[in-house]
Amino acid sequence: MKNNLHLSSEVIFNSGITRGVIIDTIRRELFYIDNSFIRILELIEKDSNESFEKMVKLVPLPELHKFFDFLVENELAFYSKGPGEFKRIDTSWEIPLEVINGIIDIDTDFSFYEKALSEFEKVDCRELQIRLFSDLDLTEFQKLVTIINQYEFHYVEIHLVKNSYIPEEEIRRVIENVWFVTNILIYGSEDNKIVRVINDTGDYFQISLGTISYLKQSLKQNGCGSISQHTFTWSKDNIRENISHNSCLNGKISVDRSGYIKNCPSMAKNFGNIASVSFRDVLNNNEFRGLWLINKDKINICKFCEYRKICTDCRAYLDNPDDIYSKPLKCGYDPFTARWEDWSTNPLKLKAMSVYGLV
C-alpha cells in the first residue's frame, strides 16, 4: 500500500485534451503524461484510505508502480513513513489591492501624463509601465522623469524608442536616482542585451538598482500579446492568479495615447477620457471589471489546453475579434494536436490579423 506517497509542495498538474502535464514550479520543468495519470495524481493528492484501491482500478499495478518511481526519481513526489501533514501548493488567490498594475502610453501629447499619474496614485496602483512612442528630446524626457519622481510607486518600467537625444548616462542616472524606476527598455537598439545598473560604492557589497534592456525590435502598439513557452509564468502567485482570473488584465487599468481609459491600451473599447472621468468611476463599471475574471477555463480552445494554469493571456488580439472569449491570436499552440506552429503564418488567422493591422 503506497498511501504514504505525497506530491511535492511546489508541483501542480493539469489535464488537456490530448495529454496531461506535471509542472515543477521551482525547477521550471514540465513533464508530459497520459491523462489517465492525472486522475492518479488527484488521488495521491487526496491521500485518503481508499485512494490506492481506486488507483489500481484505473491503471494496472506494474504501470502504477512505474509511475510512482517516475514521480520519486524526478523529485515530484516522495514517500513518508506515515500519512503526515504535508502542505500542498495553495491555489487560492487574494491580494489586498484593487489595482495591481497599469500602463500609460504617450505619443506626442503629454498633457494628460500628470493627471494619469495622480489617478494611479489615488487607486494605490504600485506597478506601472510607461511606453513612450515618440522621439523625445532630452528636456522632454527629463521633465517626464521629474514629474514621476514626485509620486510613490513600487515598480516602474519605461519603454523608450532609441534616439540620439537621450544619452545612455542619462538613462542610467534615472535608474540611479528614482528608486522605483528599475527597468528601462530601449527599442530599435543594435543588439539585444541587458545591462545591470549597480550601485558600486567600492565596498564588498554591490546593490543592483535595475536594468537597461536593449532590444532590436521596434516599439509598436500592436507588438504586445505574443504567447509562447518563453512567456509561461512559473511564479506561484501568478499561477494562483491565473487559475481564477485573467493573467494579463486582472487588476490592470490603462491610459492610451489619446488619454482614453481602457483595460489595455491596445483594446478598442474605452471607458471615457481621463480629462473628465476618474479611475474610480471606471473601476465601478462592471463591464470594465468583467474582463478581469476571464480565466483560461472560459476561453475557447485554451480551456482544452494543458498549459492553461501557467500560460499568459491577451484579450486585445483575438482569433475572432468579435468574441471576447476567443483564443489569443498570437498563440501558435494547438492543444488538439499538441504542436506549436508560427501563428503569424497561419492562413486561418489572416482575417483577424488584418483587422488588427498586423499584415
Ligand code: SF4
Ligand atoms: S491584453 Fe494583450 S496587448 Fe494588452 S497588455 Fe495584455 S497582452 Fe498586451
Ligand code: SF4
Ligand atoms: S492554447 Fe491558450 S492556454 Fe494553450 S498555450 Fe495557447 S494561449 Fe496558452
